[in-house]
Structures are given as structure tokens and as C-alpha cells.
Amino acid sequence: MKSGSFYVSTVGRVLKWARANSLWYTSTGAGCCADEVLNASGNRYDLERFGCVPQVDAKQADLLIITGMISYKAAPHLKAVYDSMPSPKYVIAVGACANCGGMFAPEFSYSAVPGADRIIPVDVYVPGCPPRPESIMNGLIALQEKINGTGRNHHKAQ
């Protein structure tokens, strides 16, 4: 076996496994969805058992959980938080607001960004207003599967 293929297969798999199971997150903590993220990391749902530990400083985080509405004024700051995270980095958008503007839709509000993906790339969208902690957990597992390359997009391929 050439060393290159050993790296890509075995070392790569170990790296992916390690990354997927140590997703330290920082959260924008805005909106009502932030409470659901708190619930998800609380002792009943216990996101930490997936290695998902809250971090205050974005420089120590691998995962950015975006909750709540993003205003145009806050958009540059969200971008700055994302830019200050070390690679590889992942983003989960939690709730209708972060996905598409939600009830602060561009039709009704002059100041709401219609979705976090207008500013930074988003890996997983968790729908709901607010999503239950189970959904957030599900979103995290989906991200882990994406990192591990065992994504659940089979239904799309068929």
C-alpha cells in the first residue's frame, strides 16, 4: 500500500471521526431558538455526549450554531465571527429565522436578512419555529454524518 492511500483511507477516517465527535460550538445566542439550543445542551437532551461542547470564544470553536433573526446591521459581525473560527469549520442554522428570515420575512421587514446562507455557507438547516431539542440533536447528527461521509442524502440520489 502506498503511503498516500494509507493517509487518505485510514488516517483520513480517524481524522473525520475525531472531528465529527468533537464539534465544539459557539452560538449566536439570538432569538427564541437560543433557548432551545440551551435546552439541547442541558441535562435532559445532553448534546455534550456527542462531543458538542459550548465555547465562548469563536477561535476555539469548530461549529457555529446560528439562531434567531439576523439584521443587516448584525450581518458583518456574524461574518467576522465566522471568519475568526479556525478551519475546518461548520455551520448549523437553527430555526426558520436563520434559515430564511422566518416570520421576519423580507416581505414584512426591512431589516431582516433572508437567511444566514446569504452571508456565510451553511452546512445543515434545522427547520422549525422553534425546532425541538430533538431536531437540533438530529441536525448535529446529520452534520456528523456529513463529516464522516455517511450522509443521509440517499433519497436524493435515488
Next chain:
Amino acid sequence: MELAAIITKLNKAAPGAVLQKARFGRGGAQAIWIEARALPAVAATLRNDPDLKLDWLENLSVAQLEDALVITYFLRSRETPLCAILRATVTLNENESPAELPEVPSVREIWPMARSMERESSELFGIRFGGELAAAGILPKGWRGFPLRKSYVFPQEVFGIAHSRQGTDHA
């Protein structure tokens, strides 16, 4: 003290200032409608009269009705059990130049807490309180227009971000 007594005092201090009293919203509260021009005199009376002492501006709100802006002052006293609601209107003149924006006398010398509320209303509605258009810094820098007016047209794009749901997966 009854509302009628407050109005009597106001009529004495600033004749012609009180236009009418009217029910406020769905509750039982009564609002005193006054001439916007007479605002400083009315405010000074309410604030300084020893029987009234309405020294606490609890809230200042602005709403647009047709082509007029209604400015509402919610007053309380820290020494007497009184509260009062003052309302005044200014007419809007669309397509106005900055010098023609509606002007309302400022009450920030009488109720210092009016300062931040006036700045906010000024930025969002385009009212010149005391003759100046304040920038409260609520809107991002370089924002055009007064977003809480009914005639405000939503921007097509802000800072290069399209302000619509079109053109995305979730359109």
C-alpha cells in the same frame, strides 16, 4: 385629580393648546390632544405644577395615520398617583426635502428621558424634534429613507444581499 382639572390647568397656562380629550385605545384611559406648537408650554406646566408633578416620561410613541404622524407621550409622576397621555399630530408631506421634514418641538429639556426616545423616533420616522434630524445609530450607516413610514419602499438589496427570497433553494 381628575382629567378635567388637568385640562383646566392647561387651558389656564397655555390657552388654545388643548384641542380635545378622547378615549385612548380600547382601555378606559383618556388622552389629551394638544397643538404640537404648544408642546413645550404644556409640558412645562405638567412637569412643574405642584399639584401635577408629572416628571416621568414613561414612553414616547409615534404612529402614522393616513398622512399624519401621531406622537404620544405617556406621563407618570414619581410623587403623585397621576398619569396622563398627551397626543399631538404633525402632517406629513411626502417627497419633502430634508428641510421640510415635519417638525415637533423637543421636550428633552423638560423630561431628559425624552432625549433617546426622540432620537429613535427621529431616525425611524424622519421627524425633526426641536428642528434637528438626529441619528440614533439604530439603522446601519448609509441607510436611505425612514423605514417606519407607510410610504417606505423596501430596498431591493442591502449591502449586496438581495432583500428577497427569490434565487435560493427555499424560494
